Amino acid sequence: MLANALQLSTATVSKALTNSHEISEKTRQRVLDLAKELNYTPNPYASGLRNKKSRTIAVILPEVADSYFAQVIDGVEAVAQEKGYHILIRLTHESCRKEEAILQDLRGGRADGILISVSSETRDSSPIKELQEKGIPIVFFDRVCEDIDTAKVVTDDFESARKATEHLLSRGCKRVALLFISPDLSISHQRIEGYKKAMTDHQLSWRESDIIACTHDPVVNHRILTGLMGGPDAPDGVIATVEKLVTGIYLACQELRVRIPGQVKVIGFSNLPSAMLLNPSLTTITQPAFEMGKEAASLLFRELEGKAVRQKQPLVIPSVLVVRGSTVL
Amino acid sequence: MLANALQLSTATVSKALTNSHEISEKTRQRVLDLAKELNYTPNPYASGLRNKKSRTIAVILPEVADSYFAQVIDGVEAVAQEKGYHILIRLTHESCRKEEAILQDLRGGRADGILISVSSETRDSSPIKELQEKGIPIVFFDRVCEDIDTAKVVTDDFESARKATEHLLSRGCKRVALLFISPDLSISHQRIEGYKKAMTDHQLSWRESDIIACTHDPVVNHRILTGLMGGPDAPDGVIATVEKLVTGIYLACQELRVRIPGQVKVIGFSNLPSAMLLNPSLTTITQPAFEMGKEAASLLFRELEGKAVRQKQPLVIPSVLVVRGSTVL
DNA sequence: ATTATTTGCTTAACCGTTTTCGTAAAAAGA
């Protein structure tokens, strides 16, 4: 490296590059000049090894080809970049086996901290807990494990679902179906409860059969949804609590020639920028994805910097209901 | 670590974990058992430091909240995961200054190889060249630097644009406008040339003013596009060569009450899953984003594994024209 | 029985930094 080119010790070079006061201005310049000339960059792993820091955070997500998660990454990156950290993207593809493998890998110290939105299969939170006990800060976002005591960033799932249902009912819907995917996720529970609340508030009884579990497979979903909308007592209102179900319900209606919003009104939990361009434009519950990413990252850095003022409650950032054509005539 | 817990040397432990033949079956089991029990994972940076490998590749992209790039990441991840590599996501936000900073950072050996789609501002390829000269394999995808001799994965931009134009003309369009963003990118040139080819093939002369440079700012684009569609001689066909311009043209038409496809037919280069749900559904040139990511990563690993059979020509994976409602009555 | 080989482990060097400590030379104080 630079050291012997300049007839200096590596110690001196290292100190010169970090602007240590121990080094004379003259040699410091010499080092800096040559460093610039040779385009020298210190090996981050060597330095990381020495001071036990990787300056890297891992972001564990179910998938990336989803506009919610993509926007979250954007938010995380904004903060990480400012802090001089790097982000490692790890995808679980909704598999808890992969998730565990990823967490296991992370035990080695590859990342200083972890942001995670758990897979829909995840029931056992112990692998996460173990990492936490190892001293690695973890922040959950969106899909959290309720039994782990750490920082969390979520949106107001209960209230969003309640508002969505409320909106449909106020628009004249008599029977509202709720589509969801992952029965084990707390966000699903929250949303289901919000739905129930709105229904009972309107003196309407909800049927268990109107709370419909869908899958990650579009083909299966298509069967479920055409069954739902083609049946004799199809709902006149549908809430898709996950983005990927929006496509499904729209296609099913299109196919069955069920008019939106005439015969059925639809609300989607969605961050699609194209929601306003859909046919008809989609009324959405839009999650503050970018902000959630930023806040989650900020909380993580607060812990990494030692100033962890852990509040007991998760940080809740509200979603907004954007009314569009799919719920108004 | 495990070594002194087992009264063994670290060397023995290391070899046991890597299944070296030098270690007896008995002690190997002892090590493996304790490793499992303690959930031991070797520090990747320490080992990386020793064998000068990070088992990490960097993916440099302009942005991530774009369905094309999100799908590319998916493809890259599929390959990287199989090879036991990790992926570092770095966003340039279309700024060449940021891009240079990222490349500079990567000189330190943080990643063994690089996948890059250059920012729209990038004109000077020397920072990339320097990394390459340092021995770090680089693979371009989509937005390439033509003057750098390395593996590249692109789609058939010329042909796609030609086909798109051809399609509009065959549908009766007399005046087709081409919207693009980054004048300096080779993909823009290719697409513009393909457009010109189709026009001259139909004995139509294209006007320079129909090849319209847009920006990254939606507000500015909105002004440009309402100007275009609201003017006295608005085109009867529009090709949006980048996804983010699709929203712009749809909104402009919606606002000006210009009917699609009645008054103007629209084709978008887009990977939006919701293209079929737009109002009207969008005829697209869809890029094989996932495959491009996979192929680019595969090429990179081929180089990393030393079996670099560099073909002179970029790998071209064709896009497909999907005809939908925005170009047919 | 003696030598050669194999087996199974340890010692030590190494990767590229950072950091502590030591120490000359220079500057300051007595």
Added chain:
DNA sequence: TCTTTTTACGAAAACGGTTAAGCAAATAAT
């Protein structure tokens, strides 16, 4: 002038692994 302090640097250890080389004991060959 002699001691003390400061300045500016180098030597060496450390980070946590990997790997080449060395070495004793067990096994095989002669």
